[in-house]
Structure formats: C-alpha cells, structure tokens
C-alpha cells in the first residue's frame with residue numbers, strides 16, 4: 806500500500822498508522838511514522854532498523870519488540886536464547902520479584918531478533934531498548950524532550 810518512504814501509489818500522498826499496519830496497530834507507532842514521513846520529505850533518510858515496542862498492562866507487565874520463538878520455529882530458522890530472571894539481580898531480590906525475566910532471541914550472527922520482558926517495569930525497560938516508547942508510558946516524556954533538541 807505504501808513504499809519504504811510511506812508514499813502511496815499517488816505521488817506525494819503519504820499514509821501512516823493503523824491504515825498501513827496490520828498487526829502493529831499502536832498509537833506510538835503511528836506517531837513515530839508521522840515523524841519519519843517528515844524526516845523523509847525533508848531529506849533525512851529516517852530510521853532503517855525500527856524496533857517497534859509492544860506493552861501489555863497486565864500483572865506482571867509484558868513488553869518487547871521483534872520476533873518470538875514461535876515465529877522462528879514456524880519459519881525453520883535457527884536461533885539462540887539468553888534468559889535472565891529478575892530475581893538474579895540485587896533489586897529483584899530486594900523487591901522479591903520472582904516472576905520476572907528478560908529474554909533475548911538472536912541468530913547465529915548474534916543479530917538480535919527479539920527481546921521480551923515479563924515483570925515489574927517491563928514497559929519502561931523496553932522503552933530504553935526500542936526506537937521509541939510505548940503509549941502510554943513515562944518513556945514518552947523522554948521521547949518528547951529528545952524531539953525538542
């Protein structure tokens with residue numbers, strides 16, 4: 806529907822957001838794409854390796870970006886996983902955080918395919934590792950300040 810610069814098949818008409826994102830329909834993604842369109846119109850190439858975060862406001866929180874193990878299994882791709890429990894950190898022990906963990910999925914060339922976090926502050930943590938912050942979250946304040954510079 807749109808090319809890599811978000812242009813539709815009608816020259817100089819651009820489209821962003823839910824309209825073009827089956828499967829990743831987030832307010833923060835639509836906002837990011839709006840800025841990307843402006844960057845591209847004004848000549849800045851924009852961001853190529855976009856890490857689109859998701860956040861689930863459950864208890865415990867769930868957040869991440871990229872592929873999941875099931876995606877790679879379905880596509881017969883080789884992958885490796887590193888997983889670390891929150892409880893292995895000092896703060897995890899202080900907070901008695903026993904459910905939480907961070908999982909990194911990567912390929913044979915050590916390229917990260919996905920990061921997934923379960924536990925306290927998972928959403929604010931994934932914001933740090935993503936191209937932009939989940940909506941709604943405090944990380945959006947940092948994005949807002951960064952945009953002012």
Ligand SMILES: Cc1cc2nc3c(=O)[nH]c(=O)nc-3n(C[C@H](O)[C@H](O)[C@H](O)COP(=O)(O)OP(=O)(O)OC[C@H]3O[C@@H](n4cnc5c(N)ncnc54)[C@H](O)[C@@H]3O)c2cc1C
Pocket residue numbers: 821822823824830831832833834835939940941
């Ligand atoms: C109940 C609910 C909860 C959600 N919660 C979250 C959340 O917590 N976090 C999150 O990231 N995302 C959430 N989303 C998804 C998020 O709202 C969308 O991904 C986001 O709003 C997409 O932005 P958009 O600009 O593409 O579309 P929209 O925000 O839908 O904007 C499109 C605009 O175009 C207008 N419009 C439509 N047709 C025409 C027309 N013919 N002429 C002129 N104007 C037109 C509409 O009125 C609308 O104002 C939620 C969605 C729903 C429904």
